[in-house]
Amino acid sequence: MIHLEILFFGKLKEIWNTKKLTMQTTSSNIEELYTELLTKASEVPHKASIKVAINDEFVDWNSQLKDNDSIAFLPPASGG
Amino acid sequence: MIHLEILFFGKLKEIWNTKKLTMQTTSSNIEELYTELLTKASEVPHKASIKVAINDEFVDWNSQLKDNDSIAFLPPASGG
Amino acid sequence: MFCLSDKKIDDQQLKQQTLDPSAGGFVCFEGWVRDNNQGKDVQKLAYESYPILAVKEGNKIIAETYEKFDIKKAYCTHRVGLLEIGDMAVWVGVSAAHRDAAYKASRFILDEVKSRVPIWKNETWTDGESGWVEQES
């Protein structure tokens, strides 16, 4: 079991109805964690457009998780 | 015989050693006038790069001349 | 340098930073909040960001710009928080010896910032509704 902080941005905040949550999980990488989180989502987001960051760095979907990581899920940027 | 005013700009002023001259001529178009003017030039300019205007409008080299026209010879623009 | 700003963007100061005596050309892009977008009347909007990552990614784009183009200086500032109609949302400025590099670098920064920097636009329309806006092409 590891302890994680999860951050949601933009419209993903609405899909998960929160901007931040903390959780205990046995998921070992982002892919598994995301599948686990989908059970709490109000709708299924377009996964291919989501970017992921661990501890303020963009990472791949197969990146490994470790205790106390902060994971962010980011919808497509719409600045400018 | 027609009476013309001739204007030179940029480096063409140096080639003809004047920015303006008036003349009587039997030339009937720009092409003939230019050939006539070449006899007064200190060097032969690159004709293909020269643009011509009559009375403040760009015109073709075969344009006809009439009495009291103002003819301008313009080297390539170098603004900006 | 790339910055986020939660206050009005000071484009005059940014321009002064971008000027360079050996540069003959300066290209600047400003994005403003329009009174309409994608067919809806906009009342105001908010830009949310992921600040640490946004600044990191923005500066990565600026570094790439210096590598790819023969430019003197490049700056970009993006506004975040609540904006009114007519407010400046983004400023991009590039100085270069020649115009071609200045134009291309400016466009590169703007396009990359829009697609890569974690900033999201939430519009409030005149009908009282609001929503997250997808990137325009």
Added chain:
Amino acid sequence: MFCLSDKKIDDQQLKQQTLDPSAGGFVCFEGWVRDNNQGKDVQKLAYESYPILAVKEGNKIIAETYEKFDIKKAYCTHRVGLLEIGDMAVWVGVSAAHRDAAYKASRFILDEVKSRVPIWKNETWTDGESGWVEQES
């Protein structure tokens, strides 16, 4: 609108004229007198023009720009007479709903003005010599 100016270009005023509440993007190009050009140290320069024809041709370019691109407003002012290092030689500003049209229209105006508007640059170099400058590519 295209103008010639024998005084310093007031870019702030030009920018105010170009702004439009329905425009989301503004692209501006400024050309300055550099301290060097084509390998020579420049002390000062003069732009000669054929004023009536220059204004006519410049405004023809602006009219073509409105036809070719989906823009709101476009202005261009070119300085003539004697300029010092750091003076602004040309200002081009375009506002548009979308960035792509703003960038393309701005570049179109600048390129066309440089190649078509009867203005000629005469540089004085630090060695005391001066001469007419051919267009750079």
